Amino acid sequence: MDFFHVIVVLLESTIRVSVPLIFAALAGLFTERAGVFDIGLEGKMLGAAFAAGAVAAVTQSVWMGLLAAILISIALSLVHGYASITQRGNQIVSGVAINFIVAGSTVILGEAWFRQGGRTPALGEGSRFQTITFPYADSVREIPILGPIYSDLLSGHFLLTYVAFAMVPISWWILYRTRFGLRLRAVGENPGAVDTAGISVLWLRYRAVICCGILCGFAGAYLSLAMTAGFVKGMTAGKGYIALAALIFAKWRPFNIMLACLLFGFLDALAIRLQGNPLPLIGQVPVQLMQALPYILTVILLAGFIGKAIPPKAGGVPYVKER
Amino acid sequence: MSTPYAKLPGWVEYGLIPLINLAVAFLVAGLVVLLVGENPLEAAYHLINGAFGRGEYLGFTLYYATTFIFTGLAVAVAFHAGLFNIGGEGQAYVGGIGVALACLWLDQTMPWFVVFPLAILGSAFFGAAWAFLPGWLQAKRGSHIVITTIMFNFIASSLMVYLLTRVLKPLGSMAPQTRTFAEGGQLPKLDWLLAIFGLNVGTAPFNVSFLLALVAAFCVWLLIWRTKLGYEMRTMGHSPSAARYAGMSESRITVITMMISGGLAGMMALNPIMGEQARMQLDFVQGAGFVGIAVALMGRSHPAGIIPAAVLFGMLYQGGAEISFEMPSISRDMIVIIQGLVILFAGALENMFRPAITRLFTMQSRRAAVVTQTKGA
Numbered sequence: 001m002d003f004f005h006v007i008v009v010l011l012e013s014t015i016r017v018s019v020p021l022i023f024a025a026l027a028g029l030f031t032e033r034a035g036v037f038d039i040g041l042e043g044k045m046l047g048a049a050f051a052a053g054a055v056a057a058v059t060q061s062v063w064m065g066l067l068a069a070i071l072i073s074i075a076l077s078l079v080h081g082y083a084s085i086t087q088r089g090n091q092i093v094s095g096v097a098i099n100f101i102v103a104g105s106t107v108i109l110g111e112a113w114f115r116q117g118g119r120t121p122a123l124g125e126g127s128r129f130q131t132i133t134f135p136y137a138d139s140v141r142e143i144p145i146l147g148p149i150y151s152d153l154l155s156g157h158f159l160l161t162y163v164a165f166a167m168v169p170i171s172w173w174i175l176y177r178t179r180f181g182l183r184l185r186a187v188g189e190n191p192g193a194v195d196t197a198g199i200s201v202l203w204l205r206y207r208a209v210i211c212c213g214i215l216c217g218f219a220g221a222y223l224s225l226a227m228t229a230g231f232v233k234g235m236t237a238g239k240g241y242i243a244l245a246a247l248i249f250a251k252w253r254p255f256n257i258m259l260a261c262l263l264f265g266f267l268d269a270l271a272i273r274l275q276g277n278p279l280p281l282i283g284q285v286p287v288q289l290m291q292a293l294p295y296i297l298t299v300i301l302l303a304g305f306i307g308k309a310i311p312p313k314a315g316g317v318p319y320v321k322e323r
Numbered sequence: 324m325s326t327p328y329a330k331l332p333g334w335v336e337y338g339l340i341p342l343i344n345l346a347v348a349f350l351v352a353g354l355v356v357l358l359v360g361e362n363p364l365e366a367a368y369h370l371i372n373g374a375f376g377r378g379e380y381l382g383f384t385l386y387y388a389t390t391f392i393f394t395g396l397a398v399a400v401a402f403h404a405g406l407f408n409i410g411g412e413g414q415a416y417v418g419g420i421g422v423a424l425a426c427l428w429l430d431q432t433m434p435w436f437v438v439f440p441l442a443i444l445g446s447a448f449f450g451a452a453w454a455f456l457p458g459w460l461q462a463k464r465g466s467h468i469v470i471t472t473i474m475f476n477f478i479a480s481s482l483m484v485y486l487l488t489r490v491l492k493p494l495g496s497m498a499p500q501t502r503t504f505a506e507g508g509q510l511p512k513l514d515w516l517l518a519i520f521g522l523n524v525g526t527a528p529f530n531v532s533f534l535l536a537l538v539a540a541f542c543v544w545l546l547i548w549r550t551k552l553g554y555e556m557r558t559m560g561h562s563p564s565a566a567r568y569a570g571m572s573e574s575r576i577t578v579i580t581m582m583i584s585g586g587l588a589g590m591m592a593l594n595p596i597m598g599e600q601a602r603m604q605l606d607f608v609q610g611a612g613f614v615g616i617a618v619a620l621m622g623r624s625h626p627a628g629i630i631p632a633a634v635l636f637g638m639l640y641q642g643g644a645e646i647s648f649e650m651p652s653i654s655r656d657m658i659v660i661i662q663g664l665v666i667l668f669a670g671a672l673e674n675m676f677r678p679a680i681t682r683l684f685t686m687q688s689r690r691a692a693v694v695t696q697t698k699g700a
Contacts (some may be wrong), residue, residue, distance in 0.1 A: 015646050037469075039469070039473070079667075082672075083672050084342065086676055087671070087672050087674055088674070089671035090670060091669065091671075092407055092409070093407075093616070093667075094667065095389050095668035096616060096663075096666055097663045097664070097666035097670060097671055098667070099663070100613070100659050100660070100662050100663025100666060101659075101660055101663035101664060103663075104660030104661075104663060105355060105656075105660050106663075107654065107656040108652075108653065108654060108656050108657055108660065109355075109359070111358060111654060112358075112652050150478070237325070238477065244473070245470075245474065248470060286485050287488070288481040288482065288484050288485040289481070291481050292478045292481035295477045296474075296478060298470070298474055299456075299460070299471055300467070302464075302466035302470060302471060302474075303460050303464040304465070304466070
């Protein structure tokens with residue numbers, strides 16, 4: 001049963017590292033499906049993580065922290081929206097700018113307010129998310145196979161973890177089964193048609209951007225309120241870009257996003273697990289190769305060697321009403 | 324894209340509007356300084372003094388500027404062809420291999436002026452090679468250049484960690500870096516250049532690659548505005564369909580442009596590796612590839628704009644270090660904020676103040692017309 005145990009532990013850490021990716025990739029899904037490219041997922045997540053850590057430390061309330069994370073993330077999204085929707089600026093430039101502004105200001109403000117080298121104070125029991133243990137989780141652990149799956153894999157996660165996985169079908173439902181979702185997707189493919197139907201393209205895109213802000217807020221809050229107890233500078237460490245890669249890898253579809261994030265999370269967990277341990281048959285795999293694998297896979301996919309990733313047609317193009 | 328804005332005089336287009344955008348970026352940065360509880364004017368004083376106050380400070384400012392001229396030119400060349408090369412960071416990082424190989428091979432036997440040309444070729448070759456694949460994938464397989472170059476930045480970072488910890492590191496050493504180069508792998512300083520102005524360069528690593536950067540800037544100008552290839556690149560940048568109807572090969576231009584861009588980014592590696600450290604270290608690029616985006620946006624993708632923009636960012640890097648020394652609560656991360664704000668206001672929001680300025684100028688010219696009319700009557 002030792003091998004089985006290793007697998008359970010590996011999958012459990014896969015879930016743990018996938019959660020921020022799922023939130024962020026779903027966030028990207030909303031804007032990109034509406035035709036607004038978003039390189040700034042990383043920055044929004046980092047800003048949200050900082051806001052969550054700082055506010056939770058000051059108010060001693062995890063919910064205030066979560067709220068602050070969402071508000072900051074929405075504010076950053078609106079900056080991106082203003083630049084790329086109203087001002088018709090370059091969406092990629094705007095996203096890059098947000099990443100830099102956040103990377104710098106979280107450190108400067110964190111140092112000025114808490115003086116702990118860019119960290120926020122460590123959060124106590126009440127001001128961070130606690131893991132949820134399902135009923136009878138302890139008593140059924142001894143049951144072979146199903147026991148560990150129930151009590152280690154399904155139970156014992158943070159509330160936000162379950163929210164992340166619930167957001168997958170919810171996002172699908174919003175995008176594919178509501179009027180808002182239909183219009184949102186239409187605005188990313190053919191904004192002219194939506195405008196002709198008398199629906200405001202700009203307002204619709206702004207709403208998509210706000211949805212993105214909310215989800216990035218959850219991603220950031222998970223990092224600083226659940227995964228670790230407090231904010232550490234640069235704690236997103238490229239997760240926003242991995243999420244972006246996952247979004248493309250999933251060809252802009254909600255359920256594929258979940259699978260892509262789990263895959264990239266699994267590679268991450270495996271890289272940590274394999275550090276220093278040789279693999280059977282293959283031998284020692286350099287950690288760096290494992291770390292680069294999500295990016296390499298995305299490049300290969302984008303090159304059209306594993307199916308074809310077709311982005312929303314109007315993506316990256318600002319909408320000009322009259323010609 | 325349609326331009327809904329009236330044409331403005333050249334000095335407004337290329338002088339006033341970038342300056343206003345820059346001023347707004349610095350105003351917002353000043354607000355951040357206020358928020359931290361420090362005096363922005365004092366910070367500005369330390370910034371300027373720390374960047375230009377002494378020969379040594381100026382030397383450091385120009386040392387950083389050298390790096391940013393290369394990466395700025397790299398981004399600008401791609402911009403002209405309508406490509407956004409966000410991968411300057413990775414291309415510069417990989418370009419370091421070329422420099423390191425040339426130095427490790429010949430530094431003990433040859434003088435610097437033999438090693439330097441080889442290192443230039445090596446850095447440009449590796450940088451261009453790293454940009455080739457994203458360019459080729461864009462041209463032939465239609466994968467978005469922005470995404471692939473971002474991915475290539477991360478792949479480059481993993482690759483370099485691997486090379487520096489396993490391959491290029493001397494045996495028995497723990498630090499992830501190459502051995503220190505001998506005399507032949509070190510570039511001479513440009514102390515005589517500052518000495519003309521009566522300044523002492525001190526310990527600043529201001530070196531010959533600055534001159535190379537100026538030459539590169541001139542060559543980019545020649546390329547873009549005086550050659551057939553440059554004309555094709557600009558045509559494609561303005562209108563890909565026009566380029567196609569004129570019989571230009573889009574894929575050829577894309578690949579060549581990306582390779583030139585990557586080569587320029589790769590040449591940035593000469594400055595820190597041969598000019599300062601005399602070895603290749605982990606993370607020697609330190610975000611210079613991304614600064615190149617800000618520099619190219621501010622310089623309006625013209626070499627004559629890129630050089631001053633690079634000096635401005637050199638000033639921020641050097642003066643920023645001085646600020647963090649004088650005012651501990653403002654660390655060097657302040658530069659990252661300013662960089663982001665410049666990218667936001669000079670890049671994404673470049674048209675924010677344009678309508679107001681246009682209105683101002685059309686009003687003025689109308690009034691001038693009215694005045695001449697009444698005089699004539």
